[in-house]
Amino acid sequence: MAVKNSIKKPIKYLLIALLVGVALYNSVYFEPLDERHIAQKKGVFDPDAFAQKFMETKLTGLPAMEAGQFMEALEQDLEQFTAEKGRKMGISNDYYFIVEGNGIVLDIGNENVRIKLEGVADSELLIATDFIFGNAIREGSGMASIGDFQNTMDFNSISVAVNNRVRTDVVPPFLNEVEEGDHVYFKGAVEVNTKHPDLPNLRIIPLILEIE
């Protein structure tokens, strides 16, 4: 009996050591630190430069849905369309899209310009000209992924920087010239909340605004 126990103990410890070994082998990996730093290109993140580069180089080629088709799809099956085509962050009900299209200016308000979409019956949108906040552009364009940032401050600062660009570079030239009845081309980001969609008052944060 004693001999049996003396054999059992080493087997038990061997099994435990084996389990710990397998667990550790699958838990960690090693890299030279300097190579990793080079690979990561660690440095101080500059959100303004990031936003400027985006506005200057990525904007025209940014994939966008045609606004009329976008509105129709939302009206047909909002839940399915947003789930399939929209971008969202985490577990919220807010989905983001980039849309573009042509419209006729109906009304120039203090906070928005209301337009009627061309070629689509009874479809209107608001183009935001004031209160430009939130993450619609960042999320809708997919310009940045949170996983690429060391902290959320850097990630959030992208939205602040790109919204600032819209406020200073996009909206003022448009507001200086626009008049009711003008034909405009727009491209921008829109946020759709699936629980409270409010489709008649969807608000586009503009990235490109051109009076035709």
Place this chain on the structure above:
Amino acid sequence: MDIKTTIIKFQSIIALFVLCVVLALMSDKFLTMENGWNIMRQISVNVCISVGMTLVILTRGIDLSVGSILAFSGAVAAGLLKFGIDMPSLNLYIGFTVFGAILGGFVVGGGLGLFNGWMITQFKVPPFVATLAMLTIARGATMLWTGGFPITGLGPNFAFIGTGWFLGIPMPVWITVIVVAIAVVITKKTKFGRYIYAIGGNESAARLSGLNINKIKIWVYAIAGILAAVGGIILTSRLDSAQPNAGFSYELDSIAAVVIGGTSLSGGRGSIMGTVQGALIIGVLNSGLVLLNVSPFWQQIIKGFVILIAVIMDRVNHPNED
């Protein structure tokens, strides 16, 4: 078994049933699959930490640190996964896989629980005080580890734990079911489980019977720590973010689930399934009150009264306990 005994035995289930019927009549959104899964996902964290709390309370103890251990374990797992460990003196970076990060979280949770048990058994610090101290220690450690900022962007593999589905059931529910099943087997079918009840029922008698009380208690607190870590990892994964203030006041929800589930705060009486029912009652109540647009301030008051009623009923049904 007479009617009174039957009602007492199944009081949690009866209360849960009545609650569901009332809420289903008052809100047409309550009795839906979507809401059912929502409730299950929401209570999964509370069930995990409440299972550990049940074991602790069965030994006549209390663990106020589970919320903070949950936060710290989740943050450690997230930090290891996202940043790894830099060792400049060796020019070495140690990266962690999802499995490794989770293991790291468990080690931290178990270690802090072990420390609780050690303080309580070796230095005779009352459980209330020892775990209250750990509550602030672990919260401070979480702040230090995270620098006060959330750790986000943990990747789809880690997110699957909290947001994924397997065989049509959310992953947090699977994890909770496994935790509960193991705990039920431990408490009902193992010597260790019987020792837990024995210590809570009469510690002196258990000691005189030759039980190593200290060892069992240390294990119980360590298990409570590991289960808090399980809850922390589910929560971190679900939010894709380790928040420095995660798990704040979760210990109170956990104690409430245990008490509502019929476990005696005097120790030695209670069950894991009772605690699950208690957590379900809290979850259903939370969901129902939200669906009925009840003000959050009133929700707190109502939950407080539910806990009071549960304890009063327990005292009425077991008048001879301390």
